[in-house]
Amino acid sequence: MSDQQQPPAERPVLNGLVALLAVALGVGLILAVVALLGTKVLGLGGDDGDAAGDSTARQSMYLPTPVETDEATGPLVTLHTEDPDEPTDAESVVPEDEPTTELTSETAAAGEISLQAVATAVASGERIYFSGVYPGGEGAILWVQRFENGDWADFPASVGVTNGTFSSYIFTGVSGVNRFRVIDRDSGTVSNEISVTVG
Known part of the structure; x- marks a missing residue:
């Protein structure tokens, strides 16, 4: 009976850390979903605004084709x-x-x-x-x-x-x-x- 296996020792600190990590991930996931839904409902960061911004940015970079001008006379x-x-x-x-x-x-x-x-x-x-x-x-x-x-x-x-x-x-x-x-x-x-x- 001396060779009888002992049950594994309990690890309360490790178990507590795993539980804390699981709760933090769950709360973070819930906050991310709420933030995402909030931005959609309030219309923040919508694709329309980005598209308008991109359009404006493209227009501001427009360079006309150079053309030769008449030589000016006088001051x-x-x-x-x-x-x-x-x-x-x-x-x-x-x-x-x-x-x-x-x-x-x-x-x-x-x-x-x-x-x-x-x-x-x-x-x-x-x-x-x-x-x-x-x-x-x-x-x-x-x-x-x-x-x-x-x-x-x-x-x-x-x-x-x-x-x-x-x-x-x-x-x-x-x-x-x-x-x-x-x-x-x-x-x-x-x-x-x-x-x-x-x-």
């Missing part, structure tokens, strides 16, 4: 197209007793320089943006001048002409009305004058 710039009598948000209203810059939408004749300022009044130390056209002045270097003590003095700035147009900006710490122009020193051609109130 490729649009100058101040708004009514100068109606101030815009980007413009500062200047009192009537102070001079304002006359902004024209006309292009300059060949060999003439037309200059304009983006704003007629800026804060002290703020950039003064300007642009213009110079038909026939391709590659020219235009030097900025300021009216000081009754004469035009060189200002430490210059800008090049490309495709008959130019644009840049300058700084000045001199408050009050500042008068500027640009000059092509090679030909002696000078632009019209612009006035900008600083401060």
Whole structure:
């Protein structure tokens, strides 16, 4: 009777872990089914939305076939197209007793320089943006001048002409009305004058 087999020892910890794992899987499966049904009932993540999104994405990636265009003639710039009598948000209203810059939408004749300022009044130390056209002045270097003590003095700035147009900006710490122009020193051609109130 000594060789009689003993019953296997019970393993309560292992049995408890197996039971816990089975319950967790069952609860997870139930939650997954509820979530899936909830999205179908509420219409979340539907195929229709995905299809619309894919369609939009495909349309945004459309590239037209390149075609040769006619060569443009004249300067490729649009100058101040708004009514100068109606101030815009980007413009500062200047009192009537102070001079304002006359902004024209006309292009300059060949060999003439037309200059304009983006704003007629800026804060002290703020950039003064300007642009213009110079038909026939391709590659020219235009030097900025300021009216000081009754004469035009060189200002430490210059800008090049490309495709008959130019644009840049300058700084000045001199408050009050500042008068500027640009000059092509090679030909002696000078632009019209612009006035900008600083401060």
